[in-house]
Amino acid sequence: MSWPSNYPDPEDNDRKPAETSAAAPSPSGILKDFKVGFTLAVKNFLSFGLAMLGIILITILLLLLIVLFILIPILFTLGLPFLIQLVETIATGFQTTTGLTLVMLIMFLVLPILGPFFVALGAIFGMARELVESDGTQAESAFSWYGKRGLSLLGGGAIHFLITLAPLVIAFLAISYPTWNPPSDEELRVIIPLIVVWIILVNGMLSLTYPGIIDGLSAVKAAGRSVRLACQFPVRVLGAWLIITVLVTIPLIPVINEVAFLWAPIIPSDLLEPYGALAILTLLFVIVPAVSIVLTRIYMILTAKVDATYTQGADST
Amino acid sequence: MNPKVSHPRIKEFEVVTNPKIIKLLLDGTRKDIVFNYLVNEPMTVKQLSDAMKKKPGTVLHHVQKLKNAGIIQLVETRETPRGIVERYYRAVAREFRLGISERMSAYDDDTVASKDRVRAALLGLSTLGIHISESDFEHAHDLLQRLIDREAEVAKVYDSPSNHAFQSLPPSTRYDVSYRMSQFLLSQDALYRKTLSDWHDLISHYLRKIESEMV
Incomplete structure (x- = not known):
């Protein structure tokens, strides 16, 4: 125990007190995040472009490897007739299975296929981290993240996927057990917006998982930290995530609006094909790198504030 | 090199007893990062990569390993006018002393004979x-x-x-x-x-x- 001092330590004027709360969040911080994100993404377009091409190639190869990893042992041990029978059984299974079994079957088949995409996205976040922290990156450095953080990135993607789908699985079970009882149109009017809100909110809360994994955390710890940061700084994290959702959705609306929303065509049908290609290329080569830079930057600034190492007031959040 | 960055007090020496951390420090690049640079002053990944003439990605990887091992710490985060978020790292002590028994157990006999006698x-x-x-x-x-x-x-x-x-x-x-x-x-x-x-x-x-x- 010590006596309170009448002579407190002099204030250190060089060091601005670290902000550890979301007391003064302002939109200008988010706007700067996006300005910096898009500026760096465009300046490093070549590096990101080459990396993205390589990553797409590796993802295709990994998918082929996964398929071969499953098919070749079956072919050599059980033969082609068994394989054909297996495909037929799975196809029949999809038609006859309902409830939890069907959901599990779909997730079991989909997760390994999504795996390479999760790691590929993580590699882009690795490049973004190099860029945000050291103002430089190279296309080949994307591939080094496959080896360094590949498994954790896979785990991070799986966490996103499973948490996003969890309520949908529960809802599906609720309407399918004990008897198939689909929701009415009125119920769907409530359910669908709720699902959209859930998907946006959960992925927003988990949006800093990948930057956390790149920072050296395990997938679970990174997800936990992302949720904590989103709770402490909701305007910065969820605000940025809403903008990202809009940025990703808007270019795709003319392509998917007829199927998804049953709207009238926004652009003429003969322009739809070139527009779709252009939208996807923009998404892959500009928006995804920019978004990864934005989220990495937000993660680095917010963790510095939490750890009380952020000392410069250039950022206004 | 970084006159504006405040230099927090660091310990005079740290006794390292964990064989895994000792092995970590025996790597050439990590040894350079700690003993040539970060024991002297806080530096960013970019400054380290420029000084060591290595890729930022490689330096970042080693810095993260050292940070996770508790050999270096993040002391300051600054934002440049261009929006780059610079993280300044510094060694947790000026000097690292290795516990004798732990030093020797960092090597098994085969390693000593073949690798680094x-x-x-x-x-x-x-x-x-x-x-x-x-x-x-x-x-x-x-x-x-x-x-x-x-x-x-x-x-x-x-x-x-x-x-x-x-x-x-x-x-x-x-x-x-x-x-x-x-x-x-x-x-x-x-x-x-x-x-x-x-x-x-x-x-x-x-x-x-x-x-x-x-x-």
Whole structure:
């Protein structure tokens, strides 16, 4: 125990007190995040472009490897007739299975296929981290993240996927057990917006998982930290995530609006094909790198504030 | 290099006892990051990569490993006008001392025999009170390596597998013959004598230091 001092330590004027709360969040911080994100993404377009091409190639190869990893042992041990029978059984299974079994079957088949995409996205976040922290990156450095953080990135993607789908699985079970009882149109009017809100909110809360994994955390710890940061700084994290959702959705609306929303065509049908290609290329080569830079930057600034190492007031959040 | 970055107080020395962390520090790049740069002042990944002429990604990878091991810490985060978020890292202590038993257990016998016998021998000197400092370590390593290399070359002269008469001697006799013969051959080698003299000077320096500390 010590006596309170009448002579407190002099204030250190060089060091601005670290902000550890979301007391003064302002939109200008988010706007700067996006300005910096898009500026760096465009300046490093070549590096990101080459990396993205390589990553797409590796993802295709990994998918082929996964398929071969499953098919070749079956072919050599059980033969082609068994394989054909297996495909037929799975196809029949999809038609006859309902409830939890069907959901599990779909997730079991989909997760390994999504795996390479999760790691590929993580590699882009690795490049973004190099860029945000050291103002430089190279296309080949994307591939080094496959080896360094590949498994954790896979785990991070799986966490996103499973948490996003969890309520949908529960809802599906609720309407399918004990008897198939689909929701009415009125119920769907409530359910669908709720699902959209859930998907946006959960992925927003988990949006800093990948930057956390790149920072050296395990997938679970990174997800936990992302949720904590989103709770402490909701305007910065969820605000940025809403903008990202809009940025990703808007270019795709003319392509998917007829199927998804049953709207009238926004652009003429003969322009739809070139527009779709252009939208996807923009998404892959500009928006995804920019978004990864934005989220990495937000993660680095917010963790510095939490750890009380952020000392410069250039950022206004 | 970074006059604007505040220099937080750091410990004078840290005793490292975890063999995994010791192994981590034995890596060349990580050793340079800690002992050449971050013990002196806080630096960013970019500054380190520029100074070491290595890719930022490579340096970042090593920095993260050192940070997770608790050898270095994040001391400051600053944002540049261009929006780059600079993280300044610094070693947690000015000097790192390794616990003797832990130092030796960082090597298993096979590793010592095949990989880094010289480094293990230098660390083993700690058991005799001779703690080679980080600044002398590379020099000492170089000297001892040269001595061992030359001794191995000289041994090949007489210790030939095809010399069945020599190989059939009892081990203790063979050792005595080898020892005397190598002593003679090495005494004729001027370069070896010079290296040995440098090595003796280095050891003498540490022995004198021990004596003065005892006084």
